[in-house]
Amino acid sequence: MLTADASQAAAWRSLRQEVLDGDPATRAAKLHERAQATRRSILKMISDAGQGHIGGDFSVTDILTVLFDAVMDVDPEDPRKEDRDHFILSKGHCAGALYSTLAHTGFFPVSELDTFMAPLSALNGHPNRVKVPGVETNTGPLGHGLPVAVGTAIGAKLLKSGSRVFVVTGDGEMQEGSNWEALMSASHQKLDNLTVIVDRNRLQQGARTEETNGLDPLDARLAAFGMEVRVVDGHNYNDLIEAMSPSTTGSPVAVIANTIKGKGVSFIEDRVEWHHKVPSKEQTLQAFQELS
Amino acid sequence: MTTTTVLTDAPTFDNRQDFADELIALARTNDKVVAVCNDSVGSSNLTKFRDEFPDRLINVGIAEQNMVGVGAGLANAGLIPFVCAAGPFLTGRSLEQIKADVAYSQHNVILCGMSPGMAYGELGPTHHSVEDFSWLRALPGLDIVVPADGAQTRAAVRNAVADPRPTYIRVGRFKVPHVSEDNVGLERGKFVVAREGSDLTIIATGTEVSRALWAAASLAAEGVSARVLNAAYLSPLDEDAIKDAARQTGAIITAEEANVAGGLGAAVASVVGQLEDGARVPMRILGLKHFAPTGSTAFLLDHFGLTADHISAAAREVLHRD
Known part of the structure; x- marks a missing residue:
C-alpha cells in the first residue's frame, strides 16, 4: 500500500482553501491550472508507459479536479476515515487520471506516477484499492462502480455518517445493465447522498455511442429511473461545482457532464482512435505545449 | 480427533x-x-x-x-x-x-x-x-x-x-x-476429522459428510478402517490434512454435491499429485459430471453415485476388495 505525501497534502489543503475562498473567476483559473498540470502528468505517464487511455483521461480530468479540489471531504493522510466522502471511478480504464489526481492531492508521492504500469507497480492499468490509497473499490470491468457506490451510500446512511458518495461512469458504460439495476435501487432507497456523474464524451472504444447503442435521451432515461438530473458543461469548473451540490429533492443526483474526449489537445479531441492510442514523441511534445 | x-x-x-x-x-x-x-x-x-x-x-x-x-x-x-x-x-x-x-x-x-x-x-x-x-x-x-x-x-x-x-x-x-456437537467451532482453513481411520480416507463436504460417515460405519463392519475428513473449508485448503491422508492411509475418495471439474476432488488431487516425496495413492472422485436430469434431490444424489453405498463401493474398488 502506498502512503501519503505530507507536504503534497499540505499544499493541496492550502490550494483547496484558496479555491473555496476565491471568487468564481479566481476559482476557475486555479482549477484550470490544476487540471492542466494533471493532464500533463497523464500525458507523461502514458507516453512513458507506452499505453493508457488518454482520451477518457482528458475528458474526466476537470470532473476529478473539481471533486477533489473543491467539493469532497477527504483526508489524504487518513484515506479510510469513517466519515469521509467517497469517490469511485467506475470507468477504471481511466486510472491514469485518477492516479494523477490522487497524487496531486497527497494520497501518495507524485514521483510514484513514474511507475505507471511498470512491472510490479502499485499503479496498475486499472485501480486497486489494496495498493493505492484513495481508491475505494477495484474497477475495470464496466458497470461495477455504480452498484458499489449505491451500497456505500446505503451504508453511510445506516451509519448516519453524513458521508456523500460520488461515482463517475463513462457514457458508453451506461450500456451495462448493472448500472440500471443500481439506479433503480438508488432511487428506491432515496439515496440523496449519492451523486452519479456520467462523463458524456459521446465516444466509446469503437465508435460514437449513438452509432453503437444509443443512450439518448439520457437525461429523460435517468429521470425516469428516479434521478434528480443536472446537465452541465463538464469542462466548466463553476458549473461543475454547482452541479455537485447536494440533492434538492431527496432523490439521488445524476449529473450528465457533457465533455470532449481528449479535451485540451487539438489532435486528440473528439477522435475515436484516441481511446487508447499512445502519442508519438513529436505528438507528446506538441501536446505538452498545448497543455502549458 | x-x-x-x-x-x-x-x-x-x-x-x-x-x-x-x-x-x-x-x-x-x-x-x-x-x-x-x-x-x-x-x-x-x-x-x-x-x-x-x-x-x-x-x-x-x-x-x-x-x-x-x-x-x-x-x-x-x-x-x-x-x-x-x-x-x-x-x-x-x-x-x-x-x-x-x-x-x-x-x-x-x-x-x-x-x-x-x-x-x-x-x-x-x-x-x-x-x-x-x-x-x-x-x-x-x-x-x-x-x-x-x-x-x-x-x-x-x-x-x-x-x-x-x-x-x-x-x-x-x-x-x-447432525454430524457435530452443538456449539461446535470451525477453524479457518481446516478440515474436521469426523472419524479416524487408517486404511483409506474419505474426504467429503456438505451433504456428503453424513453419507461418508455411514459408509465408514459399514466399511468398519467389513474390517476396513476409513478416516473421514469433513472439508468444511475448501479455501483456504487444508493441504496438511490431505498430505497426511495420502501418507498415512492407502487411498483417498472424495465426495461432493458439485461438478467434479475443479471442485473438492480436483483440489485434493492437485495436492496429492504434487507431494514432495512422490508418494502416490489411488483416488476416486465422486461428484457430478453432467447436467442433472429431472428428479428430487435424493434421487439425483443417488443418480450421480453420491450415496453411502456408492462411497463404500468406491472404497472397496480402490482397495481391491470388491
Whole structure:
C-alpha cells in the first residue's frame, strides 16, 4: 500500500482553501491550472508507459479536479476515515487520471506516477484499492462502480455518517445493465447522498455511442429511473461545482457532464482512435505545449 | 480427533434455520451486521431478521449483479454484509462482481449461497448450484466454507462476524443429520476429522459428510478402517490434512454435491499429485459430471453415485476388495 505525501497534502489543503475562498473567476483559473498540470502528468505517464487511455483521461480530468479540489471531504493522510466522502471511478480504464489526481492531492508521492504500469507497480492499468490509497473499490470491468457506490451510500446512511458518495461512469458504460439495476435501487432507497456523474464524451472504444447503442435521451432515461438530473458543461469548473451540490429533492443526483474526449489537445479531441492510442514523441511534445 | 456415529435414520434438518437464528443473534449485539438479498427474504429465511431489523435488510429486488456490488459498497462503508441469494444466481449471475468487487477488491462481504448443490431438485440445472466450487476456487482471497450441518452453519456465521473477510458460505436446504456437537467451532482453513481411520480416507463436504460417515460405519463392519475428513473449508485448503491422508492411509475418495471439474476432488488431487516425496495413492472422485436430469434431490444424489453405498463401493474398488 502506498502512503501519503505530507507536504503534497499540505499544499493541496492550502490550494483547496484558496479555491473555496476565491471568487468564481479566481476559482476557475486555479482549477484550470490544476487540471492542466494533471493532464500533463497523464500525458507523461502514458507516453512513458507506452499505453493508457488518454482520451477518457482528458475528458474526466476537470470532473476529478473539481471533486477533489473543491467539493469532497477527504483526508489524504487518513484515506479510510469513517466519515469521509467517497469517490469511485467506475470507468477504471481511466486510472491514469485518477492516479494523477490522487497524487496531486497527497494520497501518495507524485514521483510514484513514474511507475505507471511498470512491472510490479502499485499503479496498475486499472485501480486497486489494496495498493493505492484513495481508491475505494477495484474497477475495470464496466458497470461495477455504480452498484458499489449505491451500497456505500446505503451504508453511510445506516451509519448516519453524513458521508456523500460520488461515482463517475463513462457514457458508453451506461450500456451495462448493472448500472440500471443500481439506479433503480438508488432511487428506491432515496439515496440523496449519492451523486452519479456520467462523463458524456459521446465516444466509446469503437465508435460514437449513438452509432453503437444509443443512450439518448439520457437525461429523460435517468429521470425516469428516479434521478434528480443536472446537465452541465463538464469542462466548466463553476458549473461543475454547482452541479455537485447536494440533492434538492431527496432523490439521488445524476449529473450528465457533457465533455470532449481528449479535451485540451487539438489532435486528440473528439477522435475515436484516441481511446487508447499512445502519442508519438513529436505528438507528446506538441501536446505538452498545448497543455502549458 | 472425534469419532462420530450418525445413524442412517437420524432426524434431519434444514441448515437455513440455524443460519437465520445465528445471524439474528449476532445482529442483536453487533449493529454492523446487515443482510442483502434479491427478493429472497423468504427463501433465504430472512423474514425474522427483517421484522427485527427492518432498516438492516436491503432487498435490491431481482438484480443479482447490483446485489453483490451493493454488498461490496456496504463493506466499504464499514458494515458486515451478508449477501443472501439462491446459490446458482448468486455465483453464476454475479461471478464477475464476486471476482472484482469482493475477492480482488478485498471487500469483506459474506456471500451466502442458499439452497446450494441440487437442493432445488426437480427445478433442474438452471437452479442447481454445482459449479460454485469450481468457479470460486479460482478466486484468490475468497474463503469457501461448506458447513455439514446446522451447528457448523452457525459456526461459519460466527467466524464471519468475528473476523470479517471475503467469504462464500454454502447454506444447505436439503435436510441433513447432525454430524457435530452443538456449539461446535470451525477453524479457518481446516478440515474436521469426523472419524479416524487408517486404511483409506474419505474426504467429503456438505451433504456428503453424513453419507461418508455411514459408509465408514459399514466399511468398519467389513474390517476396513476409513478416516473421514469433513472439508468444511475448501479455501483456504487444508493441504496438511490431505498430505497426511495420502501418507498415512492407502487411498483417498472424495465426495461432493458439485461438478467434479475443479471442485473438492480436483483440489485434493492437485495436492496429492504434487507431494514432495512422490508418494502416490489411488483416488476416486465422486461428484457430478453432467447436467442433472429431472428428479428430487435424493434421487439425483443417488443418480450421480453420491450415496453411502456408492462411497463404500468406491472404497472397496480402490482397495481391491470388491
